[in-house]
Amino acid sequence: MAICYQSPFKPITTLSLPRTHQTRKTRPCGVVVVVRCSKTQLLSTEPEPVFTSVRSFAPATVANLGPGFDFLGCAVDGLGDHVSARVDPSVHPGEVSISEISGDNAKKLSKNPLWNCAGIAAIEVMRRLGVRSVGLSLSLEKGLPLGSGLGSSAASAAAAAIAVNEIFGARLSTEELVLAGLKSEEKVSGYHADNVGPAIMGGFVLIRSYQPLELVSLKFPAEKELFFVLASPDFEAPTKKMRAALPTEIGMPHHVWNSSQAGALVAAVLQGDVEGLGRALSSDKIVEPRRAPLIPGMAAVKRAAIEGGAFGCTISGAGPTAVAITDDEARGRAIGERMVEAFMVEGKLRAEAVVRRLDRVGARLVSSIPR
């Protein structure tokens, strides 16, 4: 698959050493990492590819997390999208083409890079890197269903952003990669970073501000176990419709309640208090009460999860997936069975449930072929 590539323009190398994949991945070692974004700065010198091809992975993400609506999200392990990127002399220099999309919903996605999450993010990374002399060909392997509330578009964007960045020596910072992902999210589902942030950074991420972009990585303690039970029904919950269901005005008591639960949620994450995390995630009085009735059976699914021993349950993203929290994998499977049953009995919907750990790494290089 690897294609040997000779750069037509010899780039002038910069003095700063390119960040390696390893360096970036080992960075979030503190409890809280605050990432502040400087103004967009294009690299003054064009980078040369260090790989002829790479394959990357970006995980599924659960955004909102109840009272964390629109500013909190986390990544889940073992579910996500892959992107392969290769230097392709047949692609116009400085541009990106999408050669293949595989997976169950491949046909629903455009191969036009300007209309594809992975393509938009890849183009933005190329632009930020200042790549003008090399064309890339992308192959997208969709592991995530579309419109499920698991950050499908963000996973594609994150995997593509990482893949392109890695090909050119991983020169962009984490925040620039998130900004590239945001460019994609903006086009397909709105300018929000609560999926693409954790898809790139892993773990829990709090979006503190957009102007400038500022992300706070909330480190869940390494020694603690955290499992997400994700029950996805066969139902479409369009983000637009789910957003239209939101209240425009919120009474002060509900504002204070949800804010305090958001604070409790952040505390529970940093402390590794899975029970507290579940209860906080389950406590939303503003968004979930409006959205749950639009997903058949959701109220019963939540009850079933709690009765099954989950510490909490809410809607993942804009739905329709329901997410429950536990610290025990076997119990998670039993909870998942109850949730699937409740979707069927109360919502008349077929559903599937999986139990997944927190993804603490985020988007990553899976394999690479050096030049």
Next chain:
Amino acid sequence: MAICYQSPFKPITTLSLPRTHQTRKTRPCGVVVVVRCSKTQLLSTEPEPVFTSVRSFAPATVANLGPGFDFLGCAVDGLGDHVSARVDPSVHPGEVSISEISGDNAKKLSKNPLWNCAGIAAIEVMRRLGVRSVGLSLSLEKGLPLGSGLGSSAASAAAAAIAVNEIFGARLSTEELVLAGLKSEEKVSGYHADNVGPAIMGGFVLIRSYQPLELVSLKFPAEKELFFVLASPDFEAPTKKMRAALPTEIGMPHHVWNSSQAGALVAAVLQGDVEGLGRALSSDKIVEPRRAPLIPGMAAVKRAAIEGGAFGCTISGAGPTAVAITDDEARGRAIGERMVEAFMVEGKLRAEAVVRRLDRVGARLVSSIPR
């Protein structure tokens, strides 16, 4: 001062050992302590006094902390109220009398224990302990000005609650002491625990719920420095008027913004990120914009604090005190001078500023005379 007291009724001792003062104080060793309150349970056996007199202290507190409105507060060191309590045979058994109130505003406070913060809390602790055979006499030393936004009523209630509990062997739990303090707060300034919680527990306290009462202690790292610059103007900001200024409905964007800042504030506390803490505290878009205009000069004071190097500034509690954040004591003094000047120039108000550390201990026994 000590009066020798012989209990007229020999109490039956319980099997459980009474908690000592030391045990209670060393308890909050984890990053987050979740205190859940069981239903009110009166002790089945009447406790015997272990001291003839005690003297306690409870610190000033800063409630709200910007986006933490109505659910977050913290204690500040070196400012507060003292309460002396002694076994007094001249007081009707099971009752409390207030023998003395000292301090600048002593004359404004009632000596009727049913109408005094310290008295109400003391009576509630007596009731919870089941004390029927011993009368107590209280002496209150007000170190805090009234209505300043520094939790004056909570400090009196907390000091009294601790004093009475200690006299009888410190049998009540932290949450029961907070509930006793809440009884007092309810009567004088509303049923809110964001002052009395930290006044009793020290440090930062998040009020997660009231039914049941659930408090989350947020541990600011021991190795980090945190200073509060408290600038108190000669101005009355009645809590009732400040509460009437609040909006009843909040737009979704402001709700999301303030919630995210509340989350960022909690993260900054647990991580010891003083800069992040200051910025989050300074970011309120809901309450401060309504209340600041009611305190002459407040906007200028905030600007002056930030220009002076503070990481953030907001209204302490319902005001009129302004609170700024720094990690350097000397800089704190300079910031305080600027704040005082701004109150004078822009608000035509005389003000005083002090620089205080975070109080990490909360209400405590200062001295005691054993029986």
